[in-house]
Amino acid sequence: MMDIVVIVITVLSGALVVYHHALYPLLLKKLARINTARSCAENSTENSAEVTAHTHALPTITIVVPAYNEQQWIAEKIRNLAALNYPAELVHIIIACDGCRDNTAQIAVQTLQEPICRDANITVKNFLINRGKVAVINDVVSRCYSDLVMLTDVSALLSIDALTIAAQRFADNNIGVVNSRYCLWQAGSAGEALYWRYQSDIKQCEANLGSTLGTHGACYVFRRRLFTPLPGDTINDDFILPMSIVAQGFRSVQEHNLIALEMEASDEQMDFNRRIRISAGNLQQLWRLKTLLHPKHGWLAFNFASGKALRVLMPYLMLLALIGSLWLAPESWLFALLAGLQILVYSLAVWGIGRQSSHRITKALAYLVAGHAASLWGSLRYAMGLERGRWHRITQTPQP
Template sequence: MTHQLIFWLTAISIFLVIYHHLGYPLLLKLLVRRPSSNEENTHEGTPARGYRESVADSDLPTISVLMPAYNEANWIADKIRNLAALDYPSNKLQVILACDGCSDDTANIARQTAAEALCAHLNVTVIEYTENAGKVAVINTTMPQIKSDIVAFSDISALISIDAFYIAARHFQDPTVGVLNSRYCLLNPAEGEQKYWDYQSRIQSNEAQLGSSLGAHGALYFIRGHLFTPLAQDTINDDFVLPMQIVEKGFRADVHDAIQAVELEPTNAHQDFRRRLRIGAGNCQQLLRLFRLLNPARGGIAFTFASGKGLRVLMPFFMLTALLGSALLAPSNGFFALAVLGQIFIYLAVGFWHLAGYQPKGSIAKSLVYLVTGHTANFIGTLRYITGLETGKWTRVSEVSKNTHKEASK
């Protein structure tokens, strides 16, 4: 009886590990419908304004860009100049910089940049909150002051493609769309990171065709302003929970590859791991709080949420079960003997490369390193959330790097 239980737990775990990484992406490709020529013209063939004013501009929706900021002095000038260069009528665009108890010169630099000749047409509002209350608190406090048709959330360190807002405005002509995601790009990606985000972008596009993409990336996404619901104060990944709250209301979260956000701030392996710890904790929180999205009555959304987000949270536990179960079954079963040898080889190789600081050359090896490292962070992040160690309070990557350097020098 015990042997049978171990067998089925191990077999199911191995199946789910393979399904999540290979089967689900392939199944999405088979299930999604190809856009008709009409849809291609609507979504991909959006004509550019070319900065030309026209009578049709009066029909464009108003857009507010909300940028919560904590110590962004390094990037804020470039961000405001980028927004000033976007192809969208200035009388339809508002930029709100909400400084969350910044201890640097973010607010002053923003005001100085907004006064430059090339940025003077931009409607920039700088709000300075005195205490560092966290990103979620900033969003909840600032959103009631925004009356625009569409609200764009964007990270300070991400530059936006020139026609992004005009394309978004056209896309929101579809009344079923409540959220629109951009394509996330990296200026200086770490090893394996760009492949991972390209993979995630393909998954997100396919999920959108099945019903709705899951969440968004904080670099840039849009929502209908009136659909905003205040977030729980302890929300970890606001850029997932906020879009999915809108999806719960019956609207779609779509994605448009022509809208791009390019991340300027480089990260090293240590910083990326810390970021993924937080994402892992957030994933666990999302699964628990949005559990009703698994209701089969929601169709494609339930399928993608279970296969994507749900299995991502549980994946480290399935991987451990697959490893331990294979080890127990190996003496009496050739398949599990090969399975345990393969798993041990991969984990030891990744661990050795990590400790030695070695970067493998092959694309498969790089992907394995990034995946195993990611699931390790996911496992630790999940445990941190369950034990209450993850506070949900944001910290800039540069601040993390600074604090890490201080600790190392002690």
């Protein structure tokens, strides 16, 4: 009886690991392709007329830039925003300095005096007490009166036509959130570069099935009237905020031509620390948005379960599959083979982490396994109450 239970747990865990990493992405692409073709055939004429009717009236936009100890990038960010191609009278830019302990606020004020920035409607809000990113977003966005709000990171530069492209997408009244395409100026590792290309493809497929799951905080735009203040301990605000809008019945879409270019390169330790925090937020958002798993949400529920929910469970499922295979190996050549394959994969990943391998597969395995290790530790930290939802600046590891 004991062996039967172990077999069931091991097989189920292994099947879910394979499904999440291999079958789900393939299935998602296939379903998205079918759904896109059907939607284009049914709605092309209607959607074209709707968009044309709205393009004559551009929406007002508030750009909110939460900043904490960002003196390295703040000047370049302000210059970038001041140069965006959009009617100046329709844009208000707010640099929200959250109790910075460096010269972020002073540099921001100085940059406003530069010729390129003088005509832009830019306000620097220098909050003296550090309250955390979520508190800043709640405070600033709640006081906005524009049609749209853009949230963007300091270290991400935007394409000059970003606002125009976003405004065109919001001509569709069913759209509540528009996501940018996140690009790296310089990836911290080959695995990181592969990961973000993979994530970009996944988000496009999710959008083709109805709505993307969350956004990347580098840049996204949403309808201001749909905003509801976030709980103060929220970790992944760039997931909870857009998904709260999707839960209201609006779509979240991926815009390939709205580009957010990340200028800050990360080393492996910096990336690992960031993923620990994101993973803690993944467990939090799974609990808080669990109603999205209900079948009434259709493809959204399917994507949330297959993508986000299984991502939280994945390190535990991987451990169960390995331990179960080792337990059953002495009595079954099949499970002995499966145990050997898992040990080989994890050994290659560890080798790739410890040594800068040039092999593409080894790089991908190293980044994947390191990510699941971060996910395991991050979820445990959240379960133990060690993640409080307050942001902290993750910087590169000092070089010896």
